[in-house]
Amino acid sequence: MTLSQAEFTFVSNLVRKEAxxxxxxxxxxxxxxxxxxxxxxxxxPNVNDFIADLQKRPNPQHQRxxxxxxxxxxxxxxRDREPFSALIDVVLPDLIKARQAVRKxxxxxxxxxxxxxxxxxxxxxxxxxxxxxxxxIMGTDISTEMIARAEKAEYSQVxxxxxxxxxxxxxxxxxAGAHWRxxxxxxxxxxxxxxxxxxxxPPMQPFDVIFLRNVLIYFDVATKRxxxxxxxxxxxxxxxxxxGAAETTIGIDDNYERVAAGRTSAYRIRNAVPAGAAxxx
Amino acid sequence: MSVEVEVDESDLAEMVEQVWESYLDxxxxxxxxxxxxxxxxxxxxxxxxxxxxxxxxxVYASSTAAARRAAAAFLAMxxxxxxxxxxxxxxxxxxxxxxxxxxxxxPPGAQLSLPQVVLAPESTARYPNxxxxxxVYGLWEGEPVSISMWQISSETKEDGA
Amino acid sequence: MTPMRAMVIDDSRAMRMxxxxxxxxxxxxxxxxxxxxxxxxxxxxxxxxxxxxxIDWNMPNMNGLEFVTKxxxxxxxxxxxxxxxxxxxxxxxxxxxxxxxxxxxxxKPFTEGAMIEKLALLGLVxxxxxx
Numbered sequence: 126m127t128l129s130q131a132e133f134t135f136v137s138n139l140v141r142k143e144a145x146x147x148x149x150x151x152x153x154x155x156x157x158x159x160x161x162x163x164x165x166x167x168x169x170p171n172v173n174d175f176i177a178d179l180q181k182r183p184n185p186q187h188q189r190x191x192x193x194x195x196x197x198x199x200x201x202x203x204r205d206r207e208p209f210s211a212l213i214d215v216v217l218p219d220l221i222k223a224r225q226a227v228r229k230x231x232x233x234x235x236x237x238x239x240x241x242x243x244x245x246x247x248x249x250x251x252x253x254x255x256x257x258x259x260x261x262i263m264g265t266d267i268s269t270e271m272i273a274r275a276e277k278a279e280y281s282q283v284x285x286x287x288x289x290x291x292x293x294x295x296x297x298x299x300x301a302g303a304h305w306r307x308x309x310x311x312x313x314x315x316x317x318x319x320x321x322x323x324x325x326x327p328p329m330q331p332f333d334v335i336f337l338r339n340v341l342i343y344f345d346v347a348t349k350r351x352x353x354x355x356x357x358x359x360x361x362x363x364x365x366x367x368x369g370a371a372e373t374t375i376g377i378d379d380n381y382e383r384v385a386a387g388r389t390s391a392y393r394i395r396n397a398v399p400a401g402a403a404x405x406x
Numbered sequence: 407m408s409v410e411v412e413v414d415e416s417d418l419a420e421m422v423e424q425v426w427e428s429y430l431d432x433x434x435x436x437x438x439x440x441x442x443x444x445x446x447x448x449x450x451x452x453x454x455x456x457x458x459x460x461x462x463x464x465v466y467a468s469s470t471a472a473a474r475r476a477a478a479a480f481l482a483m484x485x486x487x488x489x490x491x492x493x494x495x496x497x498x499x500x501x502x503x504x505x506x507x508x509x510x511x512x513p514p515g516a517q518l519s520l521p522q523v524v525l526a527p528e529s530t531a532r533y534p535n536x537x538x539x540x541x542v543y544g545l546w547e548g549e550p551v552s553i554s555m556w557q558i559s560s561e562t563k564e565d566g567a
Numbered sequence: 568m569t570p571m572r573a574m575v576i577d578d579s580r581a582m583r584m585x586x587x588x589x590x591x592x593x594x595x596x597x598x599x600x601x602x603x604x605x606x607x608x609x610x611x612x613x614x615x616x617x618x619x620x621x622i623d624w625n626m627p628n629m630n631g632l633e634f635v636t637k638x639x640x641x642x643x644x645x646x647x648x649x650x651x652x653x654x655x656x657x658x659x660x661x662x663x664x665x666x667x668x669x670x671x672x673x674x675k676p677f678t679e680g681a682m683i684e685k686l687a688l689l690g691l692v693x694x695x696x697x698x
Contacts, residue, residue, distance in 0.1 A: 155434045155437050158437035
């Protein structure tokens with residue numbers, strides 16, 4: 126091991142700050158193995174000098190290379206499955222009734238990371254919206270690195286093995302050298318923007334569905350409440366919010382009510398009267 | 407006609423990383439640490455040949471200790487339990503996996519041979535008319551491992567295309 | 568409840584051991600075959616058809632694609648779920664295998680988690696088994 130504890134800490138702080146990804150302890154060798162080619166590519170004599178140099182003089186380009194090398198994302202396609210089944214079985218039939226006039230749906234994938242969730246949503250909509258309907262999916266993330274990666278829409282062999290049915294792999298991806306890239310027909314409906322969930326939200330067109338999954342768990346209660354309140358302002362009154370399986374609005378923000386959606390739960394704005402469904406007040 | 411190879415060193419490095427992640431180091435704690443030492447020693451090697459749109463060999467080479475460790479990781483065995491057959495089967499499958507992925511990146515029409523495992527170092531003498539065109543060289547828990555591509559020179563491979 | 572049964576078909580003994588280890592962990596009983604021909608012979612003698620077959624593509628005697636085609640043509644084997652597990656990763660090859668009747672396709676190298684997720688897609692293990 127040539128990487129000192131201090132060097133490892135410097136690198137993991139950088140990655141946590143810039144990409145919101147935590148390098149688990151025990152991964153020191155992996156970090157070293159991935160940084161050696163980076164150091165070599167920028168002409169540094171070794172990893173230690175490369176890091177020492179960066180500590181003395183911050184170099185955004187080198188930082189970017191480090192983050193890129195260390196943040197392979199292992200997110201699955203259609204992660205957890207159930208929310209996507211719920212979209213098909215419950216949410217889309219409801220929205221298709223409610224949006225007959227505009228025939229267009231807008232989805233938000235919050236904390237979109239390397240883009241698997243946003244593109245999984247795109248595949249779901251591509252296959253389940255009636256002819257003549259369009260959709261827009263916006264992914265946002267706090268990391269500009271992740272935004273760049275999601276926009277590139279290229280995934281490794283190991284990444285496309287994760288939870289993606291083979292029929293969809295061949296239909297919605299094309300080979301790009303060693304990688305697989307999302308086809309343009311899908312990419313054109315998906316955009317990515319830099320955004321921090323904990324800062325005031327920028328002006329956004331309202332969404333029909335928000336996927337805000339596995340991100341609230343990292344916040345304290347006050348921040349969770351603030352994020353949920355901000356989300357409520359850009360969720361259409363009859364829209365749907367999906368949280369991670371271990372997350373809830375209950376006891377945090379009473380403007381939402383939990384509703385069954387297939388075999389999982391979703392959240393809807395309380396007291397709003399959705400088109401196409403009778404609800405109790 | 408010679409076809410330009412479409413597989414470069416970074417592609418090879420990525421495949422190596424995926425093999426480690428999948429079979430040799432699923433916990434991500436003992437990766438192959440790059441050395442860029444093309445001349446590092448090997449004691450055993452395994453290769454698959456590709457013919458067709460590109461002709462050459464993909465070679466997995468390592469020390470005996472690294473080969474034993476690979477077999478133990480691959481087959482979920484203790485190091486002491488690993489037999490020569492285990493080593494041979496594991497090295498063969500490793501060459502097959504990397505070779506198969508290389509083949510998938512070549513122009514259509516490439517064929518992959520069955521793996522050949524030789525418990526002796528790789529050497530240029532073993533691949534007549536072939537030259538090493540790229541490779542990933544590293545240490546795995548201190549033991550040398552390499553994956554390299556050898557191209558058969560086009561003069562000897564004139565297929566009249 | 569009778570356990571589910573899986574057939575692992577690969578000419579590499581090392582790969583068969585990996586696959587066997589994974590399916591055994593998922594409570595399948597595993598049967599091994601070294602190529603498509605051997606697998607068909609074994610199936611012919613079985614009174615109960617396995618629930619799942621994990622099938623390499625490139626094998627001597629009978630390759631995985633031929634095996635899939637033969638299984639699909641045999642009504643007795645209709646219920647068997649067929650998953651290709653191979654380094655063949657050209658898009659056209661995947662399309663061919665699916666057209667021949669394979670239900671899923673796993674590209675080597677694969678992590679244990681990825682294999683479990685694929686089997687979950689097919690309803691052969693509970694979703695979330697690997698979460």
